[in-house]
Amino acid sequence: MLVIFTGNGKGKTTAALGAAVRAVGRGQRVLMVQFIKGPWPSGEDEVQVTSSKSQVASGKGGSFILKKMGLGFVGILGDQLPREEHVKAAKNALAFVSAKIEEGRRKNEDEYDMFILDEVNVAVDLKLVSIKEVLAVAELVPDNKVMVLTGRGAPAELIERADLVTEMKEVKHPFNDGKMGKINVEF
Structure with missing residues (x-):
């Protein structure tokens, strides 16, 4: 399944992280790769998501x-x-990401159940990677796994290929009043 969170509003990475928490809670393994966000710290950098309940329920435990x-x-x-x-x-x-998917296929065991490519839509828009390259990696994902693409400006070709697309729309944002980003909301 290919999922896209796009739009000019806040919440694309947050929605992907919410999906990750759900997956981990069900004993699944999630790999999130950030394409744009740089070396400055954000909340998701500091969290180690594990669930002992999932370990008991699934026998293998979830991871992020x-x-x-x-x-x-x-x-x-x-x-x-x-x-x-x-x-x-x-x-x-x-x-x-491609190597991790291929590695799971070679071993005949999937290392990850969900792949999140955070801000990859922006990387495409900036021509750091091509739509064709992203689609090629998306095609590698087995049908029983999920790939999530985030970032504003998702191109039409990716939207057409996706199974689920959500567009975040900005209605009101503190940046417009000259306020800086807030810890735990923006990063």
């Missing part, structure tokens, strides 16, 4: 692994990295 592979926002907020470094990081992130 977060790989922050992006180098930060591209071309804004003081970014001084060459564009090529951002491209390389995004391509490495996509290759990492």
Whole structure:
């Protein structure tokens, strides 16, 4: 199943994390790879999601692994990295996800039940990776697994391929009143 959380509103990564919590609660294993978010800390970096109840119920327990592979926002907020470094990081992130899916297939045991590609839609929009590359990785996901793509500006080709698409719409946001992001809400 391919799920997309997109739109100009808040909550795309948060929705993906909610899906991850549900999966872990059912004893499943989740891999989240962040394509844009850089080295500054956010709440999800600090959490180790495990559930002893799931371990008892499923015999194997759920887990949540977060790989922050992006180098930060591209071309804004003081970014001084060459564009090529951002491209390389995004391509490495996509290759990492692809390798994890293929590894599970080779071993005939799926290491992960859910793959979250956080801000990959933005990486496509910035031309760090192509739609074709993202679709190729999405096609590798077995039918009994879930891949979640987040980020504003999901391209029509990805939306067409997806099974479930939710668009977050901004109605009101403190940024518009000049207020800074709030811990636990924005990061």
